[in-house]
Amino acid sequence: MRILLLGAGTSGRMLASRLCLEQHDVVLVDRDPVALEQVESQMDLLTIQGDAADPRVLEEAGIDHTDLVVALTDQESVNILACSLAHISGVPRKVARVSNKAYSGPTGHFDLRELGIDLVINQQHECAKELFNILRIPGAQEAVGLLEDRVLCVGVQIPTDCPLLVGPLKECPYHEILSTIRFVAYTRSGKIKIPRGETAFIIGDIVYLVGEPDKVRSFLNFLMPGETGYGRVVIAGGGQLGLQLARRLEKDSPLSVTLLEADAGRADYCSEELERALVIHGSSLDQDIMRELGINGQTAFVAATGDDENNIMSCLVADKLGAHFTISRVDKTTYQPIIDSLSLVDRVVTPHSSLINAIYHFVRGDSVMGDRILQKIPGEVIDFLVEESHPWLNKRILKIKLPRGCLISMVLRGSKLMVATGELTLQVGDRVLLYGLPKSIRQLQDVLS
Amino acid sequence: MNSRSVFHLVSYLIMFVSLAMGSCALVSWAYGDGLYIILQILSAAGVGLVIGGGTFYFTKGPVRLTRKDGFAIVTFGWLCVGAVGALPYLFTDAIPNPVDALFETISGFTTTGSTILSDIEVLPRGIIFWRSLTQWLGGMGVLLLCVAILPFLGVGGMQIYRAEMPGPSKDRLTPRIGNTAKLLYGVYVLMTAVQTALLMLAGMTFFDAINHTFCTVSTGGFSPYNDSIAAFDSSLIHSIIIVFMVLAGINFALHFQFMRGKLSSYWHSLETKTYLVVMLGATLLVSYNLASFDADGDNAIQFRDALFQVVSITTTTGFATANYDLWPLLSKAIIFILLFSGGCAGSTAGGLKIMRSLVLFKEVFRQIKLYMQPQAVLKVRLDRQTVAPNIVSGIMAFAFCYFMLILAFTLIMTLYLPDFASASSAAISCLSNVGPGFSSLGPTMNYASIADSGKLLLAFCMLLGRLELFTILVMFSPRFWKR
Numbered sequence: 002m003r004i005l006l007l008g009a010g011t012s013g014r015m016l017a018s019r020l021c022l023e024q025h026d027v028v029l030v031d032r033d034p035v036a037l038e039q040v041e042s043q044m045d046l047l048t049i050q051g052d053a054a055d056p057r058v059l060e061e062a063g064i065d066h067t068d069l070v071v072a073l074t075d076q077e078s079v080n081i082l083a084c085s086l087a088h089i090s091g092v093p094r095k096v097a098r099v100s101n102k103a104y105s106g107p108t109g110h111f112d113l114r115e116l117g118i119d120l121v122i123n124q125q126h127e128c129a130k131e132l133f134n135i136l137r138i139p140g141a142q143e144a145v146g147l148l149e150d151r152v153l154c155v156g157v158q159i160p161t162d163c164p165l166l167v168g169p170l171k172e173c174p175y176h177e178i179l180s181t182i183r184f185v186a187y188t189r190s191g192k193i194k195i196p197r198g199e200t201a202f203i204i205g206d207i208v209y210l211v212g213e214p215d216k217v218r219s220f221l222n223f224l225m226p227g228e229t230g231y232g233r234v235v236i237a238g239g240g241q242l243g244l245q246l247a248r249r250l251e252k253d254s255p256l257s258v259t260l261l262e263a264d265a266g267r268a269d270y271c272s273e274e275l276e277r278a279l280v281i282h283g284s285s286l287d288q289d290i291m292r293e294l295g296i297n298g299q300t301a302f303v304a305a306t307g308d309d310e311n312n313i314m315s316c317l318v319a320d321k322l323g324a325h326f327t328i329s330r331v332d333k334t335t336y337q338p339i340i341d342s343l344s345l346v347d348r349v350v351t352p353h354s355s356l357i358n359a360i361y362h363f364v365r366g367d368s369v370m371g372d373r374i375l376q377k378i379p380g381e382v383i384d385f386l387v388e389e390s391h392p393w394l395n396k397r398i399l400k401i402k403l404p405r406g407c408l409i410s411m412v413l414r415g416s417k418l419m420v421a422t423g424e425l426t427l428q429v430g431d432r433v434l435l436y437g438l439p440k441s442i443r444q445l446q447d448v449l450s
Numbered sequence: 451m452n453s454r455s456v457f458h459l460v461s462y463l464i465m466f467v468s469l470a471m472g473s474c475a476l477v478s479w480a481y482g483d484g485l486y487i488i489l490q491i492l493s494a495a496g497v498g499l500v501i502g503g504g505t506f507y508f509t510k511g512p513v514r515l516t517r518k519d520g521f522a523i524v525t526f527g528w529l530c531v532g533a534v535g536a537l538p539y540l541f542t543d544a545i546p547n548p549v550d551a552l553f554e555t556i557s558g559f560t561t562t563g564s565t566i567l568s569d570i571e572v573l574p575r576g577i578i579f580w581r582s583l584t585q586w587l588g589g590m591g592v593l594l595l596c597v598a599i600l601p602f603l604g605v606g607g608m609q610i611y612r613a614e615m616p617g618p619s620k621d622r623l624t625p626r627i628g629n630t631a632k633l634l635y636g637v638y639v640l641m642t643a644v645q646t647a648l649l650m651l652a653g654m655t656f657f658d659a660i661n662h663t664f665c666t667v668s669t670g671g672f673s674p675y676n677d678s679i680a681a682f683d684s685s686l687i688h689s690i691i692i693v694f695m696v697l698a699g700i701n702f703a704l705h706f707q708f709m710r711g712k713l714s715s716y717w718h719s720l721e722t723k724t725y726l727v728v729m730l731g732a733t734l735l736v737s738y739n740l741a742s743f744d745a746d747g748d749n750a751i752q753f754r755d756a757l758f759q760v761v762s763i764t765t766t767t768g769f770a771t772a773n774y775d776l777w778p779l780l781s782k783a784i785i786f787i788l789l790f791s792g793g794c795a796g797s798t799a800g801g802l803k804i805m806r807s808l809v810l811f812k813e814v815f816r817q818i819k820l821y822m823q824p825q826a827v828l829k830v831r832l833d834r835q836t837v838a839p840n841i842v843s844g845i846m847a848f849a850f851c852y853f854m855l856i857l858a859f860t861l862i863m864t865l866y867l868p869d870f871a872s873a874s875s876a877a878i879s880c881l882s883n884v885g886p887g888f889s890s891l892g893p894t895m896n897y898a899s900i901a902d903s904g905k906l907l908l909a910f911c912m913l914l915g916r917l918e919l920f921t922i923l924v925m926f927s928p929r930f931w932k933r
Contacts (some may be wrong), residue, residue: 003625026625042517047625 002026002364005067005092007053007083008074009036011334012098012124012353016071019357019374020364021045023443028062031074054082064090069363072097073356077104081113081121088117096120096360102241120360127359128330128352129245135328135348136246136301137214137254139230140221142207142348145358145373147384148413148432153214154185156377159206160225171198175223182212182220183410183420185436188378193438195408207377211410211434213418231301231325235294237261237285237315238306239271242330242352246305251277256301259294261285285315296322304329304346309336316346365449370432380406380438385449387431392448399423404445406438451931455513456522461505462596463527464534468498470583471538478576481657487542487574494537501534520610521924527593528913532556535584544577549902556909558584559592560916561798563671563768563885566898566905570676575657578674582664588916589668589698589798590638598631623706637705638798641667645694652686666694669799671768671885678770678893679758688754688771692761699725699765699793720833721794725764725804732760732788736781743778756781763788766800768885775892786888789878800883800915802852806845808832813842851919856881859911866904867891876900880908881915 002025006013009031017040020027027046030053031037037048051058053074064070070087072080077099084095095118104113104121113121134144134153143156159166165173173179184196187208194200202208212220221228234250236243239262247260258278262268265282272280283290285304296302302319304312309331316327329346331337332353340349354376362372362383368391371384387394393401398409398421409421411434419425427433437445472495478488515523535558536551538544545551550566557564558581570578587595593610611627623630642663649659658674665672675681679691697705700722707715716722737756741749755772762769763785774785792801812830819828830837859877860870867873868890875887876897886893897905914922924930 024626026629028625045625045627 002068003028003063003066004364005030005059005062005064005070005087007031007070007072007080008098009033009040009048010073010075011332012356013073014040015334015353016073016357016360017046018044019361022439023364025364028067030058030062052079054079054086056086059083059086059090064092067092069094070096071360071363074098077101081116081118084118085116094119094363096122096363098122098124098356100125100241102126102245120363122356122359124352124356125241126245127355128242128350129249131350131355131358132242132246132303132305132328133249133253135350136234136250136256136303138218138221139301139326140225140228143209143375143377145375145382147211147371147373147382147434148411148418151213151413151418152211152411152434153217154209154211154373154375154382154436155217155221156207156209156375157221157224159202159204159208160227161204162227163202163204163224164226165202165224166204169199169201170196178220178223180420181216182210185209185211185382185408185410186378186380193378193380193406195406209375209378209436211382211436212420229298229325231256232299233257233259234301234303235259235261235296235319235324237302237304237312238330239264239267239280240305240307243303243305244271244274246303247271247275247278251275261290261294286311286318288318291315291318291322296324298323298325300324301326302328306330307332309333313340313345320346369449380436381442382410383435383437383442383449385433385435387427387429387433389429391427393427393433394429396427397423398425398427401427404437404441406441407445408436410434410436451522452514452516452519453522454509454511455515456519456526457505458509458511458513459515459523459596460527460530461502461509463592464502464505464530465499466502466596467531467534467587467592468495468502470587471495471498471535471580474538474576474580474583477579478574481575483574483576487576490541490543491538491576491580494541497537498534518924518930521921521930524593524610524917524921525913525925528559528917531592532559532909532913535559535580538577538580542574542577544573547902549905550898553897553905553909554581555584556912557885558670558672559588560883560912561585561588561668561670561766561800562880562883562912562916563665564880564891564897564908564912565672565885566896568676568896568898570674578661579657581672582661582670582674585668585670585672586642586664589670590635590702594631595635597628598635623703633706634702637702637709638667640709641694641697641705645690648690649687652684652690654682654687662691663694665769666691666767667698667798669695669698669765669767669793669797669883671762671766673769680771685754688758691769692758695761695765695767695769696726696729698767699797699799701794701796702798703796718833719794721805721808724808725794728788728791728804729757729760729764732764732784733757736760736777736784739778739780739784743781759785760788763884764791765793765797766882766884768879770886770893773892773894775888775894782888786875786878789875789882789884789887792882802849802882805832806849809837809842809845810849812837813846848919851923852881855911855914855919859907862907863904866900876908877911880911883912883915 004020004025004027006017006029009029017027017029021044029046030049034050037050041048049062064087070092072083074080080097084097087095097118099121102123134146138144138155141155141157145154147154186193187196187206189206234256236247239260247258250256250258260271260278260280261283262271263284268280268282296319302324304315306312312329316329319327327346328348331349331351358373362369365372368388369383369385372381374381412419412421413432475488475491478491532555535555539551545554553566597610623633645663646659661674704715704719733756737753740752740756758771759774790802792803793799795803795805816828816830830842856877860874863873863876871889872891876891879887
């Protein structure tokens, strides 16, 4: 697939390196020759220096035989214009990043799909979604929403008091509750395995499972009896990410929300936008204010400002004050290994990777509706539609030949969600959730296109 | 430098070259060289495979390459290929002296075409074929072939491509380097097939046709005959070879665009136009000079000889149909100047390259204008595109280096050769990968008389020229070896 990436910022580079690994033909356009030179020395792609919305530049980049355009420059007007130009040139798929929330989604007056832009994406919005999913499942190492958030894929670490520690899964006395979810993969001492009936989990395994959000939550209550959960979320930073998260939390969760914002004007605005949530004007780096917030074991702390160092610092403060769980937004991807090795915060989210997660399925075929790359283990969860001529149509799942390291976990038929069992036969219109290691996904390329 | 990764990739190269060597045993068998020769070639290939396989086994692991490693792979790759490629000559006693065998192999792979053999026709057919095959493999780059074949050479592939591909412009036909390499090789193979067919139609045997084609499209210049192309007294054969030498000296990216249907691709390239004009002008001058020198001669033959020699030298091929060493002084001087020029960037030709000369000329004009009007904002432009100042200074550094190396090697070669003409032409000819020189190294002579140490120096000179100086020169920087 020939993919044209506009903008060599953090997101652009992250996406490019992934696409290069998957052997796609990538052309990267940016105005900054220094950034391009750096990228070119690390990745096998073509770089073109110029303005992303300049027709001559797009022509030079071979727009007429491009399959996908992803516009990720920091100016939304450039992105929208470039995608419209790509539409005129007949590029089949276009994705544009925007920052104004009013653009994203067909809810507003202006539906950008009429300009031929298949997906308008807001990075902060995607990140807020990811944060929301993590917050509503206490104890999860990772939680990603799939099938329009009807299903969650959750990674948890098996604790010492887990009831499943008695023996192999098929001999466990908990069939009832086990049948509500589906295990997709687990990792033990660095190796990824697909769980089978014979599998017996041990303490410390990181297990990934999928299921409906409510069922996943109740299953996790059963799996981790020691996890008490939290009743309150403190968000530091009332920027786009913090505000959207607060709004989502007060709307869709019973958690009580406190929003901390250092800028008086912005705090005022947040307070207008929010109904239940408590808005406090102050800095998350101010120890007194943090102490006054009453952070305790019942509190989850989210640092969502645009300043990585501040975020990590305030998470450390919150941790010291006894927060149950801390999450930090970190934009600089180079910080990730440092944070991991020092275990500074419980969980890190990066708006850039949320964005890539939300658009990655465009790289796959038309029938793929979603593609989430998992963070804690290698592999991805793919959501695809079974169409008329699909090779798996009318086949029992038992009979489908899957490469090693692949598993079909859930099937959505109409509005009915089913745990995939061997006896289930795939029908037209089914949406299938598939987990696979990167290598096995590559082997499935023709099935997924 | 990540030596494990570097030698892991070099091991692929050694194994690949050994397999190519094995294929010569087939030729030997087909043309009845006798069991001894076949077995010797096979054992040379076997030894190569063992060396390559051993290196492969002991360097296994994930391949990680930096920019530096790219240079190291190319330099060591070419050295190893030169050494392993010499085995068939040694094993079959075609060239008993190891230094001679190494010289012949490196001259082959670098597409120089200088030989130490005084009688080529007595060699076994398999060995003659190997000699031509080294040129064909070296023409487009042995490593580029690996980039095309080995899919894991992604990022590293670009470093290799940069280091091995001749000329300052590295047009990428496709975003992925492996595909670009495949396309370039596709053009190369197609040219080879067409020329072989044409030469056979013109009356050559298949063996002669394929050998000459290998040495033409790579601008190498080895011939299975002692008299080179003069062995064929056919204007048709001469013309076919002239056309393909010219084509091999043009940027292959332009060939590719032409085949894609962009028929004006050559016309839009100033470099190609200059290249053709230079050759045409030189031919006219030389044939005029020849006609006035030898009034009794046949003018058509004089023109044909002038054209062939001019094209052969400009494209750095080094085939001969006439002994230009016996020509009048003006013609000799023109040939001497053409030794420097080289073909176009991105072709299989060596030398300074027309593009560099063009950019340097334009820079000179720019400087002259700036002397008169210092406030003027002037750019060096080529084919409607501005050449970035750092590229211009890179080309200046290259040209300076090129001429300095010629001076240095001329100085050294005076220790080995009887007169100044042969010494300086040896240096230029080897650095530009042409082949023949003047006086005692003229088109009818060979390099056998030079002492062993001199041959090694010239072989090094060829490698420097083929890998465009800096790839090898960076290896001499102490910084390169620091961790």
